[in-house]
Every structure is written in C-alpha cells, then in structure tokens.
Amino acid sequence: MSEEPFADAAEGAGLDGTWSDETDWADYDHLSDELGEDSVPESGRPVLAVVGRPNVGKSTLVNRLLGSRQAVVKDTPGVTRDRVTYDAVWSGRAFSVVDTGGWDPDADGMYASVTSQAEMAMSAADAILFVVDANVGVSGTDEAAAKVLRRSRRPVIVVANKVDDQVAVAGTAELWSLGLGEPHPVSALHGRGSGDLLDEVLRVLPETPREQLGGAAGPRRVALVGKPNVGKSSMLNRLVGEQRAVVDEVAGTTVDPVDSLVELDDEVWRFVDTAGLRKRVKTADGTEYYASLRTKAAIEAAEVAIVLIDGSEPLTEQDLRIISMVIESGRALVIAYNKWDMVDDDRRRSLEKEIDRDLVRVRWAERVNVSAHTGRAVTKLAPTLRTALESWDQRVSTGQINSWLSDIVAAHPPPVRGGKQPKIMFATQAHARPPTLVLFSSGFLEAGYRRFLERKFREAFGFAGSPVRVVVRIKERKSSR
Missing domain, CATH: 3.30.300.20 (K homology (KH) domain)
Incomplete structure (x- = not known):
C-alpha cells in the first residue's frame, strides 16, 4: 500500500x-487504519482423516489435495508420526484434512503411539480416506485396518494410490475385497484422478462437523516452539489431557506441526506443537529441512508463540535464535521455562544471570516457569497468553x-x-x-x-x-x- x-x-x-x-x-x-491487518475467522469445518499403513503415500496425497507442499514427504517410511491438520478448499467448500502416521496394529514402542494417533484421528473425523498401495495390493495390515474401519460408522473412501497409468487401473479391483466399497484409483505423485477423488470427498463430507469447539471468531492460535527435547509434545499432552502428540526420549520425534483445540482457563485455544529446531533452516537438510520450514510457517500462522526452554540447563544459542525467529515474525511472545521441577536454588540464580545477560532486549516478553511433567503452573499460561495478545492487538x-x-x-x-x-x-x-x-x-x-x-x-x-x-x-x- x-x-x-x-x-x-x-x-x-x-x-x-x-x-x-x-x-x-x-x-x-484514520491513517493508522489504512494498512489494517488481515484477520481470517476460523469457522467449523468438516474433518477428513487420511489413514493407511506406512509408506503408501498418505502425505503425498495430502499435499495433492491441498494443492501445495505442506506435509513433510520423504522416501523413508515413518516420516509422519503425529496427526497433523491442514485447511483445504475444493469447489468453494472448506474442510480440514488430517494427515496421520503409518497405521500398523502390530507396532510397538514409539510406533505404537503413532498408530494410536491415527486411531484418534479416525474417531474425531467426519469421513476417512483409506490409502492402499495399488502396486503392492492388499496386505495383512490393510485387512486389519479395514476390519476396524468397517466398525467406525464413518464414510470411508478407499484410495488405490500409485496408479500412474490406465494399465494399472485394472489391478485395483482386488481392493473390493476390503469390504469398504469401490476403490478410487489415483496417483498422488502425478495428480491422476485427484479431482474425481475430491469430488467424492465433498459428496460424503457433511456440511458441518459432528463436533465443534470455540466461538464464531475461532480460537486464538498458539505455536509451541523450541529446540528438540525441551518438552513441547509433553506440554501439549498435558494441556490437552490426552496423548495428543507422540512423546519419546529420542530427540526430534515431532516432524510436522500438530494442532489441537485446548480448553484452558475456560477458553478454547488452538495449540500447535512443532518440530524441534536444531539449527538454522538454511543449514538443515532432508526431513529436518522441511520440518524447519513447517515450524517457521506454523509460527507465522500463529498469533502468539510459546518458546519452551529447558530451565534445568543453560540457555543455548539455539534458544536465542528461536526467540529471535518469533520476534522477526512479529508474533506475540511467551517464554516458558519448562522442567522447573528439576531446577534447584543454584540453577535459579544462574538462570537469572543468563536472562539478564542474554535476554536483556526481550524483557518485555511474558515469562512463566512450568513443568509439563508435574503440571506445575500450566494454569498460568492462559493469563500470560491473554496479556501478550492484548498487547499484540493494542492500538494507541x-x-x-x-x-x-x-x-x-x-x-x-x-x-x-x-x-x-x-x-x-x-x-x-x-x-x-x-x-x-x-x-x-x-x-x-x-x-x-x-x-x-x-x-x-x-x-x-x-x-x-x-x-x-x-x-x-x-x-x-x-x-x-
């Protein structure tokens, strides 16, 4: 302008x-209003869950449905671990698409949690896309998944993925044996059949979701950011009151941003858990590079960011870099010192010195000391978020x-x-x-x-x-x- x-x-x-x-x-x-700000109200949308065993092309299909590369995609199976929600529009109708990790009923360890996340996504969805690799055919895992889906009482669309030409279409007839209706041949990679699939999605999706939280204006968006293993997913699970994000002792478990509606202090918020940022986006590679881009986009899509810092360890250059990223994005900021149950008196004194030395230019940031493990002071997050957002919205x-x-x-x-x-x-x-x-x-x-x-x-x-x-x-x- x-x-x-x-x-x-x-x-x-x-x-x-x-x-x-x-x-x-x-x-x-009136001059201060001429530039204004963009505000996109978030209304209730029907939810489409995309499920299937590992490496059948679910995230690639999600990107095809969205019309842009938003979900992290790599040839290695198991890149997507949490359930991740994206906004989609087709033929003028808006709906949400939930990408999920590979569904394997026989998985154990962390991947059992991944399967659990997929099952939670199905239970909350209004319709389900069940993705099968048409080149492999029906596997035992597919049959086990279909058995669960037949009891789900949700509309299910079987997607025969990786059908790159007309010759491969005939091979999709085998998928009728799943007992979930007609298979829809598509090529998520090349876009073949994606338009017809989207038309079918709109046909089975209801106009409004079965359940809707929040007011007409939509909940305020909060990004949970920080370096790996500071407890972001644990904090999200504590706030939600369920195993919303996959948590494991291995750093870097979260790859995609994960969002959840959270009721905190009698108000609904949309929290987004993000991948831990290890290094600068420019120097990251592979999955980490795309995860870093998704985290940056999640910050920019949020209104306020909670930067989680491990209070039991000294501040690092990466902590400061993440805080700078939030400031540069122009978002409101809350700094939460997590793992406070592990902070003794000596560590508190040294932390105060670190804050005075390294965070002198962000004294204005709201600050709270919390513990995702014990639940200490998590109720104080809502008042600090409100204060930060009121300042962010303020006009003089x-x-x-x-x-x-x-x-x-x-x-x-x-x-x-x-x-x-x-x-x-x-x-x-x-x-x-x-x-x-x-x-x-x-x-x-x-x-x-x-x-x-x-x-x-x-x-x-x-x-x-x-x-x-x-x-x-x-x-x-x-x-x-």
Missing part, C-alpha cells in the same frame, strides 16, 4: 515539522502518540548526524499485530535512539508480551526551482 497518506499527514502536522497543542489529532487517526491513538513524543523529543532530542540534528515531525501507529510505530523524520535516526524510543513507548503504553516495530520514514526535501 502506498505511504503517501502518511507523507501528507506529516506535511500537515504543523509548521516546519512541528505541532501545536491545538492540533486535532483525531483527524489523523495518533494524538496520544504525538503528545508523548513531543515530551520525549524535548527532553532527549535525536543525536546529531553529519553535523545536523534530525527532526521528528510526526508519528502514528500504522499497525497492530504487531504494533508498528512509524516516525516521520527529516533525517536518519540512529539504531540506539530507535531502541530508546521503543523502550519509552513501552513505558508509556505497555505492550507487555508483544514486539514493537519502529519504522522511520525520512522526508525528502523538495527541490528548489
């Missing part, structure tokens, strides 16, 4: 870039900002640069989500002075838990004729 309205406002703010007590700042308040009127700014500039004028002192002529809050303060100046403002203004802005108006962006617009001098 053009910045001209702000330039015009700065021009009209006063004489020679100044303002007077008689200025009616209400005349300029143009009049209040400029009255505050006139006092600050009079007491602490901008530093001289190149022999000249810049003049700040006008200011307005251009955005909420995150709050963005735009300053119109006759010259460049040093980074240190911008940080000073941000700190004073927070002291005057709050914004606890939300980043505040300070943007400087330098007024170009009119050329003399």
Whole structure:
C-alpha cells in the first residue's frame, strides 16, 4: 500500500515539522487504519482423516489435495508420526484434512503411539480416506485396518494410490475385497484422478462437523516452539489431557506441526506443537529441512508463540535464535521455562544471570516457569497468553502518540548526524499485530535512539508480551526551482 497518506499527514502536522497543542489529532487517526491487518475467522469445518499403513503415500496425497507442499514427504517410511491438520478448499467448500502416521496394529514402542494417533484421528473425523498401495495390493495390515474401519460408522473412501497409468487401473479391483466399497484409483505423485477423488470427498463430507469447539471468531492460535527435547509434545499432552502428540526420549520425534483445540482457563485455544529446531533452516537438510520450514510457517500462522526452554540447563544459542525467529515474525511472545521441577536454588540464580545477560532486549516478553511433567503452573499460561495478545492487538491513538513524543523529543532530542540534528515531525501507529510505530523524520535516526524510543513507548503504553516495530520514514526535501 502506498505511504503517501502518511507523507501528507506529516506535511500537515504543523509548521516546519512541528505541532501545536491545538492540533486535532483525531483527524489523523484514520491513517493508522489504512494498512489494517488481515484477520481470517476460523469457522467449523468438516474433518477428513487420511489413514493407511506406512509408506503408501498418505502425505503425498495430502499435499495433492491441498494443492501445495505442506506435509513433510520423504522416501523413508515413518516420516509422519503425529496427526497433523491442514485447511483445504475444493469447489468453494472448506474442510480440514488430517494427515496421520503409518497405521500398523502390530507396532510397538514409539510406533505404537503413532498408530494410536491415527486411531484418534479416525474417531474425531467426519469421513476417512483409506490409502492402499495399488502396486503392492492388499496386505495383512490393510485387512486389519479395514476390519476396524468397517466398525467406525464413518464414510470411508478407499484410495488405490500409485496408479500412474490406465494399465494399472485394472489391478485395483482386488481392493473390493476390503469390504469398504469401490476403490478410487489415483496417483498422488502425478495428480491422476485427484479431482474425481475430491469430488467424492465433498459428496460424503457433511456440511458441518459432528463436533465443534470455540466461538464464531475461532480460537486464538498458539505455536509451541523450541529446540528438540525441551518438552513441547509433553506440554501439549498435558494441556490437552490426552496423548495428543507422540512423546519419546529420542530427540526430534515431532516432524510436522500438530494442532489441537485446548480448553484452558475456560477458553478454547488452538495449540500447535512443532518440530524441534536444531539449527538454522538454511543449514538443515532432508526431513529436518522441511520440518524447519513447517515450524517457521506454523509460527507465522500463529498469533502468539510459546518458546519452551529447558530451565534445568543453560540457555543455548539455539534458544536465542528461536526467540529471535518469533520476534522477526512479529508474533506475540511467551517464554516458558519448562522442567522447573528439576531446577534447584543454584540453577535459579544462574538462570537469572543468563536472562539478564542474554535476554536483556526481550524483557518485555511474558515469562512463566512450568513443568509439563508435574503440571506445575500450566494454569498460568492462559493469563500470560491473554496479556501478550492484548498487547499484540493494542492500538494507541495518533494524538496520544504525538503528545508523548513531543515530551520525549524535548527532553532527549535525536543525536546529531553529519553535523545536523534530525527532526521528528510526526508519528502514528500504522499497525497492530504487531504494533508498528512509524516516525516521520527529516533525517536518519540512529539504531540506539530507535531502541530508546521503543523502550519509552513501552513505558508509556505497555505492550507487555508483544514486539514493537519502529519504522522511520525520512522526508525528502523538495527541490528548489
């Protein structure tokens, strides 16, 4: 959007870039609404679960249904472990698609939990896509899964995947033996038959989901982020009250973002568990690279992020990098120090020193000490989330900002640069989500002075838990004729 309205406002703010007590700042308040923010209400959608044994192409099919690469895909079986929800639209109808891990009734250990997640997804779905590898045919695992599906009382669509040409279509007749109706031949990789499959999905899906939580505006979106093995999935399971995400002692169990509706302090929230970030996205590879991209996208799709830090261990560079990622994305921030049941007095004193040293520029972040293992203080998360989101949504009127700014500039004028002192002529809050303060100046403002203004802005108006962006617009001098 053009910045001209702000330039015009700065021009009209006063004489020679100044303002007077008689200025009616209400005349300029509309400028802070011109950029606005995008807000997409989230209404109830019917849910489609995609299930099947490992490595039959479920995630590839999910990406085909979505029309974009959102689910993590790799040739190695077992990449998807949790149940992961995506929003889809076909022929003008919106619905949710739940990707699941490989379903194997004979699995043990962590993969038994993966199978359990798939079964939970089926129980909560309005319809089910049962994916079978047409090149392999019906396996014993497929037959066991079909037996469960026949008792599910949900519409089930059998998908014969990896049918890449017309010759392979004839081989799909064997899938009638599953007792789940006509198989639908598709090639998730190449897109063959995907349109007809989506038409069939819309035919069996109800207009509204069987169960719906939250109000018309939809629950606020919360991303759970942190490095591997800090307890993100354990925290999600504690909040949900069930084994919502797969938890294992092996770091990096979560690959895809996992989302759940959580009722916390009499309010429904949408929590998204994400993959642990080991390193920079640019230096990650393979599955880790795509998981990092999904985590970054989950942060950007959220409104507030809870950065989980292992309070029992020293802060790491990766902890600080993740906090910076949330700030750069412009999302509200809550820092939760997990495993507090393992923190003794010595560790508390050293942690305070680490915070004073390493997190001095994010003192504004909401902070809570919790334990996913014992449930300690998890009820305090909701008040801190509300505080952070209220700050993230907050707007300050143009009049209040400029009255505050006139006092600050009079007491602490901008530093001289190149022999000249810049003049700040006008200011307005251009955005909420995150709050963005735009300053119109006759010259460049040093980074240190911008940080000073941000700190004073927070002291005057709050914004606890939300980043505040300070943007400087330098007024170009009119050329003399």
